[in-house]
Amino acid sequence: MKETVLEVQAANETAESILKLKDVQQQIDEIKSKLESLPKTTRENKLSMIVFSGDLDRVLASFIIATGAVAMGMEVVMFFTFWGTPVLRDKNKKAGEKDLMGKMFGAMLPKGACSVKLSKMNMAGMGTAMMKSLMKKKNVASLEQMIAMAGELGVQIYVCEMSMDLMGFKREEMIDYPNISFCGVAKFLEEAINSKIQLFI
């Protein structure tokens, strides 16, 4: 009699633990499927940079950091927006038809990397000219050279479509750069989320 009771108890316990196990298994499956549906947000060995400034000194610093980062084994993405946009114009290219505002912006903003000015001590262009000759003397690469080197190293450049449109720049007046494309803020944010370093210059 006593033995039967014990057997029944044991059987009950086994049934209970099987139920519990099933429960645990179900929870594991749920967590697994949730994990799989999560967006990929792992940070890559990447540097994302916004180049907002159109000043010679700042843009030069951006390219020094960019080429240095490639040397350190990082992937580099640069986003040119607002005042940074005209730095990527090609001085030898014609833009075609533009409206009045587009023509005005085109004439007033620098046409390419060779005509950007220092943020300080420009002194009507004298300061910038002095800095450029000093850079040459000291063997520091010019902005044009840095851009060419960045292209060679595989630095990806994105240009803000909205800035282009606002200032009336056309795609055909931008420099021939191996990895250049045009985008909006979402593309930058996607890259920034996955980057270890993000800079705004």
Add this chain to the structure above:
Amino acid sequence: MSEEIKADKVMDLKGMPCPMPVVKVSKGIKEIQVGQVLEAVTTDPGALADFPAWARTSGNEILKTEQGEGTIRFYIKRKV
């Protein structure tokens, strides 16, 4: 006296300022085999800090650093 390190490739980076030495060396190291040694000579004083930082990040090893008259000589072993 430590024994001479035999370099498999020599790079003359004299007169080049930042970021060129590190950019050139990161390219040059790919032209030798893993286990081989790259010798790089630079006049950039910043390289004293930059080269070790680059080596740590890229996973290569600086075997020896020699400072001469205005020059710095690095012996870098390609490890990856």
